[in-house]
Amino acid sequence: MTRTLVVLAGHGSLPSGMRDAVELILGEQPRLRVAELPPEQTPEGFRRHLLKVLDEGTPAVVLTDVFGGTPHNVAAVVAAGRDDVEVLTGLSLPMLVEVITSGADRARELAEVGVRAGREGAMHTSLMTRVPPPGAVDG
Template sequence: MTIPVLLAGHGALPSGIADAAELVLGPQPRLAVCELGPAESPESYRERLADLAGPVSGTGAGVLVLADLPGGTPANAAKLLAARRGGIRIVTGLNLPMLLEVLVRGGDLDELAGLAQSAGRDGVLTEPVLTR
C-alpha cells in the first residue's frame, strides 16, 4: 500500500522541496504540500492541513507528515491532527534527502517514518573542499 506524504512548513519551503523531488523522480501523485503564510493564523493553518490530510489519507494506510521545524506551527498543527485522527506519523527537519528516500522506498507508516528520520539525518554532511 502506498503511503501519502504531506509536506508541512513555513513559506514556500514545502513546495520548493516537492518541486526538487519531482525534478529528480518525476511526478509524485502521493505528495501534497501545506505552506504556512506569513499572516496566517495557526487555526487557519490547522484547518488547511486537516483538509489536505483528509483526501490523502483515503487509502487507509495513514499519512506521513514531514514538517520543517520541531515545535513550529506546521509541526504543532500536525501533532494536533494526529491526536484527533490517528494514523498520522510526523517527522520534523524536512530536507530533500529525507523526502527522496521516503518516495522511493516502500513500507508501512512506521517504517517510512523511521526511514525519513535516518535519511534526513544522514543527508546532512560536511563536504570536503576540492583542491587542484
C-alpha cells in the same frame, strides 16, 4: 493497496519548493501533498488547511520544516488524534527522496525511513575534501 500520503508542511513556499525539487529528480509524485503556512495565516487557519489535505482518510506521514514551528505544532496535534498519521521534523531533500522511493508504505515505516535519511543526509563535506596544510601530521 492504498498508498500512504506524504505531506510537506512548512513556512511560506518551502513545501512547494521541496515538491518541485523532488519531482525534478524523480518525476511527478501523485501521493505528495503540500500544506504551506503563509505569513498572514493563523494557526487555526493552518489546522483547517492541513485537515483538508489529510481529509482523504488515507494514512499519511507529515514532514515538517522545523520543530516547534506552527506547521509542526499543528501537525503534531492533528496526528495525536489519528493512529494513521506520523509526523517528522527537519524536512530535507535527502529525507524526502528516501521516503518517496522507499518500498515501505505504512506511515510508521516511512517515518523511520525519513528519520534515518535525515540523519545520514547531513554531512560536513568540506572535511572530506580539504587538503591538510603542508607539514601537518595526521593523527
